[in-house]
Amino acid sequence: MDPNQKRAKAVDRVDSVDTGAASSESTRMCPFPDEVLERVLSLIGSHKDRSSVSLVCKDWYNAERWSRRHVFIGNCYSVSPEIVAARFPRIRSVTLKGKPRFSDFNLVPEDWGADVHPWLSVFSTAYPFLEELRLKRMAVSDESLEFLATNFQGFKALSLLSCDGFSTDGLKAIATNCKNLTELDVQENGIDDLGGHWLSCFPESLSSLEILNFASLNSEVSFDALEKLVSRCKSLRVLKVNRNVSLDQLQKLLLQAPQLMELGTGTFMQELVSGPVTELKNTFSNCKHLVTLSGLWDATPLYLPVIYPACARLTFLNLSYATLRSIELANLLTHSKSLRRLWLLDTVGDKGLEAVGSCCPLLEELRVFPADPFDQEIFLGVTESGFVSVSRGCPKLRYVLYFCRQMTNAAVATIAQNCPDFTHFRLCIMNPGQPDYLTKEPMDEAFGAIVKTCTKLQRLAVSGLLTDRTFEYIGKYAKNLETLSVAFAGSSDLGMEYVLGGCPKLRKLEIRDCPFGNAALLSGLTKYESMRSLWMSACNVTMNGCRELAKEKPRLNVEVMKDEGSDDSQAHKVYVYRTVAGPRRDAPPFVLTL
Amino acid sequence: MNLRLNLKATELRLGLPGSRSPERNPELSLLSSSKIDENSHFPLFSPKSVVSRNKRGFAFSEGTLGSNTEAHIIQSSMAASVQESHCEANDTKQNHSNAANNSNTPPTKAQVVGWPPLRSSFRKNSMATITSKKVEGKSGASALFVKVSMDGAPYLRKVDLRAYSVYQELSCALEKMFSCFTIGEYGSHGNEKLSETKLKDLLHGSEYVLTYEDKDGDWMLVGDVPWEMFIGTCKRLRIMKSCDAIGLAPRAVEQSCNRK
Numbered sequence: 001m002d003p004n005q006k007r008a009k010a011v012d013r014v015d016s017v018d019t020g021a022a023s024s025e026s027t028r029m030c031p032f033p034d035e036v037l038e039r040v041l042s043l044i045g046s047h048k049d050r051s052s053v054s055l056v057c058k059d060w061y062n063a064e065r066w067s068r069r070h071v072f073i074g075n076c077y078s079v080s081p082e083i084v085a086a087r088f089p090r091i092r093s094v095t096l097k098g099k100p101r102f103s104d105f106n107l108v109p110e111d112w113g114a115d116v117h118p119w120l121s122v123f124s125t126a127y128p129f130l131e132e133l134r135l136k137r138m139a140v141s142d143e144s145l146e147f148l149a150t151n152f153q154g155f156k157a158l159s160l161l162s163c164d165g166f167s168t169d170g171l172k173a174i175a176t177n178c179k180n181l182t183e184l185d186v187q188e189n190g191i192d193d194l195g196g197h198w199l200s201c202f203p204e205s206l207s208s209l210e211i212l213n214f215a216s217l218n219s220e221v222s223f224d225a226l227e228k229l230v231s232r233c234k235s236l237r238v239l240k241v242n243r244n245v246s247l248d249q250l251q252k253l254l255l256q257a258p259q260l261m262e263l264g265t266g267t268f269m270q271e272l273v274s275g276p277v278t279e280l281k282n283t284f285s286n287c288k289h290l291v292t293l294s295g296l297w298d299a300t301p302l303y304l305p306v307i308y309p310a311c312a313r314l315t316f317l318n319l320s321y322a323t324l325r326s327i328e329l330a331n332l333l334t335h336s337k338s339l340r341r342l343w344l345l346d347t348v349g350d351k352g353l354e355a356v357g358s359c360c361p362l363l364e365e366l367r368v369f370p371a372d373p374f375d376q377e378i379f380l381g382v383t384e385s386g387f388v389s390v391s392r393g394c395p396k397l398r399y400v401l402y403f404c405r406q407m408t409n410a411a412v413a414t415i416a417q418n419c420p421d422f423t424h425f426r427l428c429i430m431n432p433g434q435p436d437y438l439t440k441e442p443m444d445e446a447f448g449a450i451v452k453t454c455t456k457l458q459r460l461a462v463s464g465l466l467t468d469r470t471f472e473y474i475g476k477y478a479k480n481l482e483t484l485s486v487a488f489a490g491s492s493d494l495g496m497e498y499v500l501g502g503c504p505k506l507r508k509l510e511i512r513d514c515p516f517g518n519a520a521l522l523s524g525l526t527k528y529e530s531m532r533s534l535w536m537s538a539c540n541v542t543m544n545g546c547r548e549l550a551k552e553k554p555r556l557n558v559e560v561m562k563d564e565g566s567d568d569s570q571a572h573k574v575y576v577y578r579t580v581a582g583p584r585r586d587a588p589p590f591v592l593t594l
Numbered sequence: 595m596n597l598r599l600n601l602k603a604t605e606l607r608l609g610l611p612g613s614r615s616p617e618r619n620p621e622l623s624l625l626s627s628s629k630i631d632e633n634s635h636f637p638l639f640s641p642k643s644v645v646s647r648n649k650r651g652f653a654f655s656e657g658t659l660g661s662n663t664e665a666h667i668i669q670s671s672m673a674a675s676v677q678e679s680h681c682e683a684n685d686t687k688q689n690h691s692n693a694a695n696n697s698n699t700p701p702t703k704a705q706v707v708g709w710p711p712l713r714s715s716f717r718k719n720s721m722a723t724i725t726s727k728k729v730e731g732k733s734g735a736s737a738l739f740v741k742v743s744m745d746g747a748p749y750l751r752k753v754d755l756r757a758y759s760v761y762q763e764l765s766c767a768l769e770k771m772f773s774c775f776t777i778g779e780y781g782s783h784g785n786e787k788l789s790e791t792k793l794k795d796l797l798h799g800s801e802y803v804l805t806y807e808d809k810d811g812d813w814m815l816v817g818d819v820p821w822e823m824f825i826g827t828c829k830r831l832r833i834m835k836s837c838d839a840i841g842l843a844p845r846a847v848e849q850s851c852n853r854k
Contacts, residue, residue, distance in 0.1 A: 105708030162713065188713055325757055373710045380739075380752055403710060430710045461711075487709065512708075 037063040047072040069093060074532050076138065077557065080581040081119045085126035093132035093157075094123070100535050100575055101485075102510060103137055104162055107537055107573070109561065111588050115139045117147070118586075124151040132157040132183075139163070145170030149177035157183035157211070164190030168198045168217070175201035182235075183211035196221035196244075202229050209233040213240040215264045215295060220244040231256040237289075240264025243297045247280065254283045263287070265295035268303050268322070277306055285309030294318035294343075301328055311335035318343040320369050326351035333359035341365040346381035346403065353386030357393025365399035366390060373403070373430060384411035391418035398456075399424040406437040407464060412446030422454040426461035432488035432513070435465040442466055448473035451481075458505075461485035471495035475502025483508040496520035500527050510535040518545030521574075525549065528556050533577035541571045543594075549576065550594035557583055558594045738825060744772045744802070744833035755825040761817055768804065772833060806831050 032040075041064050044050055054064040070093040071084060084091075098114025100107075116138045123130055130152045140163045148155065155178050160166075168191070174184060175198055199214070199221040209229065214221070223245070230236060230253050237260060239253065245266030254260070280303075284290075290310045299322040311317075314336055319329070320343040329344070329352040339360045344352070346368050356363065368382055384407045391397065397419040407429050416422070427446075435442055443464035451457060451473050458480055462470060466489035474481065475498035482505050490496065496516040499509065500523050508531065517540035528534060528549075543560065550558035561573035583593040743750040751771050758764045804816040808827045816824070816831070 102708065102711075104713050105711050106714065107708045325754065327757070369712070370710065373712055403712075428710055432706065432709065485711075487711070 034059070034063055038067040042067040042069075045070075066090060070095070070132075073097065075577050075579075076114055076119070077581065077584055078532070078577060078579045081122035081126075083580060085122050089126075091127050092130060093134075094119075094127075094130065095134040095136075096138060097136040098138040098163075100510070100533065101137070101508075102512065102535055102537065107512070109588075109590060110164075111139075112561075112591065113139065113584065113586055113588065115141075115144075115586065117141065117144045120144055120147050120151070128152060129154050131155060132159075134159040134161075135163050136161045137163065139165045140170070141165050142167055142170035142173070146173040146177075149173040154180055156180050156208075157185075159183065159185040159187075160189055161185075161187045162189060167192035168194045168196070168219070171198040172201045175199065176203070179203075179206065180208055181206060182208050184209070185211055185213040185238075186217065187213060188216050191217065193218045195219045199229070200225040204228075204232075207232045208235065210235045211238040212236065213238065213264065215240040215242050217242050218244075223249050227252055227256065233257075234259070236260065238262040238292075240294060241266045243267050243295075246270055247303065251280055251283055254287060258286050259289055260287055261289045262292035262316075263290055263294070264318075265293070266297065268296045268299040270303075277303065280306040281309055288313070290314065292316040292318075294321075296322040298322070299324065299328075301331075304328060304332060308332070308335045312338060314339060316341040320345055320367070323347045323371060324352070325349070326355065330355035330359075336360065337362070339363055341399075343367040343369070345369055345371045347371045349381070350383055350386035350389065353382060354389040357389040357391075360394055362396060363390070363394040364396050366394070366397060367399075367401040368403060369401075370403040370430065381405055384408050387411060388414050388418075391415040395419055396421065398422055401426040401428075401461075403428045403430060405430050406434070407443065407446065408436045408438050409441060409443060409445040409449075410436075410438075412443075413449040416449040416453040420453050421456060422450065423456050424459040425450050425454065425457060426459065426485070427463055428461065429464040432463070433465045434463075442469070444469040444473070448477075451477040455480065457481055459483040462489060463487065464489075466495075467491045468495040468498065471498040475499045478503050480505055482506060484510070486511045486514055488513045490514045490516060493517055493520035493523070497523040500524035506530075507532045509533075511537070511539060513538040515540055517541055518548070521545050521549060522552075525552055528553060528576055529578050531578065533575065535573075535575055536571075537573040539574075541574055542569050543571050544569070546571045546574055547594050555579065559584070559587070560592045560594065562590045562592065740806075740828055740830050742768060742771070742831040742833065745835050745838070747772060747833075753831070755828060760821055761824075764816075765804070768831075768833065801836055802833050803836050804831065805834050 037059065041050075041053060041060075044053060047070070050064055050068060054061045065088050067090075068088050069091060071088055071091050072095045073079060073084070074097050076096050076098045096116065096119060098116075099112060102108060103112070114137060116135060124147070128151070131154055133148065133155075134157075138160075140160060145166055148158070150173070158174060158178075158181075166189070171184070171186065174181070181202075196217070196219040202209075202225070206229075210233070212229075219242075221242075221244070226241070226245075227249075230239065236257050239257060239260055240262070241250070241253070241264060243266050245253075247266075247268065247270050250265055254263075284307050287310055291314060293307060293310065293314055293316070296304075296307075296319060299319075304322075304324075311332065312335060315338055317336060317339055323345055324332070325347060326349045329348045333339075333355050337359060340362055342356065342360065342363060342365070344356075344367070348355075353368070356366070368386075370381055372380070382402070382404050384404070387400075387402055387404070387407075388411050391414065395418060398421050400422065401424075404427075407427065412427070429443070436446075443462075444467055446464070447460070447462050447466070447470045450460070455477075457478055460474070460478065460481055460483070462485070468491045471490060471494070474484065478484075481503045484499060484503070484506065486509075493516055495514070496511070497520055499506070500520075506527070512535075514536075516536065521536065521541050522545060524534070546558050546560055550556070555578060556576055557579050559575045560571045561575070563572040584591070587593055738755045739752045740755055741750050741752050753764070753767060753771070755764070758767065805813050806816050806824070806828045807813050807830045809829060813832070819827075
């Protein structure tokens with residue numbers, strides 16, 4: 001038996017830094033030559049499958065690492081760039097995620113970390129031919145962007161989602177230097193917008209762009225430069241402009257790019273109509289390949305109909321920036337029977353959702369965002385009845401994100417019956433700890449119904465008044481659950497213990513403002529190494545509890561964020577994650593690694 | 595009938611601390627003293643009338659969460675949100691709401707950090723959208739939201755008057771919105787063609803009348819004027835118990851009392 005077979009633990013596997021793909025013939029278990037094996041394995045895309053492949057035997061481990069072109073790192077601190085570079089010599093594409101998800105909601109202080117620069121430094125020598133970089137919740141500086149633009153000659157695709165620390169100057173560097181750029185996708189970042197000149201920095205020679213998304217940037221870009229860019233990039237298939245692009249300008253762009261598959265419009269309203277509405281309508285009907293539409297800021301009943309000709313082909317319609325009312329949505333949806341994904345603002349109300357239920361039988365994903373989440377006086381938006389209407393008409397729903405101000409257990413039970421295929425169920429009852437508004441009961445049975453009925457559930461976000469019973473249900477029934485988000489819920493340590501004791505596939509657990517303490521934290525001792533991370537903030541965990549966890553589990557990083565002026569014995573924010581890279585070396589003063 | 599019955603004191607009415615109580619409500623202060631009865635229709639919330647099944651409290655600022663069986667002192671902004679949640683959620687909340695009312699403290703605008711869980715970029719975008727839409731004032735483009743309260747309901751709603759073109763639509767919408775609160779039934783009059791006068795009949799069936807406050811601060815019965823004029827002058831709506839609607843439109847109210 002080859003003693004090198006079947007390395008089960010990540011640490012052990014990564015420690016073996018073989019360089020040679022050729023193992024000696026006498027110990028070879030695999031009947032194929034390496035080249036064949038690599039060729040076969042190169043067809044495997046999913047990183048989860050590749051991880052499984054690498055566990056089979058040493059030959060497969062080696063063949064896999066040499067054939068891997070894309071590496072996905074879900075937590076940038078779980079591994080170091082050096083380890084990655086040592087194991088995977090031929091990477092062309094990297095996806096890197098940094099901060100815990102709650103940083104999107106301002107729960108993580110600035111300067112927490114997740115700086116991309118150390119990665120870029122290592123990659124510049126290890127992967128000089130790197131082509132793609134996708135970053136999520138990383139700290140990215142202008143210097144890093146400039147470094148990226150100038151050190152990787154063949155660089156093609158940059159995607160920045162929810163990152164912060166850079167400005168449009170960094171984008172200038174990318175536009176200027178990346179001669180083969182195919183993708184620039186800048187979404188929802190904490191960016192310093194110093195103006196739209198960056199777009200004018202694309203050289204005249206650059207015609208390779210396929211994806212350009214600057215919808216979330218605020219400053220105006222030079223329309224002239226944009227128009228020229230769009231007209232010379234014949235392979236452009238995704239264009240998402242920002243709100244400053246007017247309807248007239250959009251018209252011109254669409255004439256240049258009828259091949260677009262995904263379009264994000266600018267403002268969808270104008271004071272003075274220079275071209276007739278029918279012209280715009282014709283332009284939209286000429287975009288025969290359009291399947292995704294977003295933007296639509298300020299869309300009014302006057303202009304919305306121009307998209308009707310394109311609606312029949314749409315599979316994804318993002319109306320989360322358009323304050324439509326029910327009647328406007330209903331009219332729109334009668335043209336959009338092929339929709340698979342729909343994002344809305346809750347201004348459409350329950351009536352609008354009824355229209356969704358009747359017009360979109362193929363719908364798989366629905367997200368309803370609150371138009372006025374912080375105005376506590378307004379009692380508008382959507383209720384349980386809208387959700388039920390959608391569930392009746394859209395049995396194929398698998399992904400829902402729903403913000404509402406009232407919900408009932410009965411409604412959610414009905415929804416679960418109607419849509420048993422949910423994989424992602426994220427319900428946000430916006431008032432924390434709110435019970436079923438009709439029965440005044442906790443919302444335990446609602447989520448109980450979901451986990452019992454929807455056996456494919458991978459992601460769950462709970463809300464409302466919840467006792468430990470909810471978590472008992474989750475632990476017992478949610479066999480496929482990978483991500484769980486909990487806020488203002490639970491009655492005791494038992495709640496968290498139920499989850500950690502069940503949910504065999506749990507990878508990410510994020511908890512805030514719940515009465516879970518040290519006993520709950522420590523009940524997961526044997527589980528955390530099989531998870532990506534645990535976040536607990538404003539719970540009852542103490543420093544001693546965290547120290548105990550850190551002591552028992554040296555391969556976890558147990559990080560506590562100190563809050564100014566809070567009790568020293570309380571662990572205000574706790575972030576626990578598995579890692580092969582040891583404690584962070586770049587932790588700021590307020591982060592203690594125990 | 596004495597409109598200052600202590601009935602009112604036991605009605606479940608919630609509101610933002612400092613804004614619902616009569617002395618501080620700017621709209622009510624426009625009313626003449628003869629309308630003082632109106633003020634008694636907006637009583638402060640009385641915790642004694644609440645049956646609290648769940649004393650569970652929760653903290654909203656991080657790090658102050660303690661025992662889950664204790665009720666916590668919370669920022670009065672969350673007392674404001676009580677308006678949207680049900681009374682039974684937390685007895686203490688109402689106590690604090692009343693304390694805030696009684697002590698004339700203005701509502702704090704502090705919110706829970708990071709809640710609801712929305713990316714700040716999204717919130718910025720959408721808030722800007724809402725604001726610009728309200729400011730435009732273009733006909734057909736902007737919404738006209740007015741508050742709707744119902745006697746006996748624990749929170750109020752808002753409706754967009756421009757979403758409807760006739761009284762019937764408004765009536766149906768309100769019916770749906772408040773159906774969970776009516777003890778009587780609105781009934782299914784759906785097949786009848788409703789005229790403006792019949793709206794009052796519909797509501798009379800369940801002991802309520804729909805009234806509105808106009809630009810002059812007077813309370814009128816809904817349905818008296820053409821629709822367009824109505825939405826141009828209506829400032830807020832109120833679903834009032836018929837017996838309390840004395841002085842608004844004697845003819846209609848007498849009919850309602852006769853039917854009871």
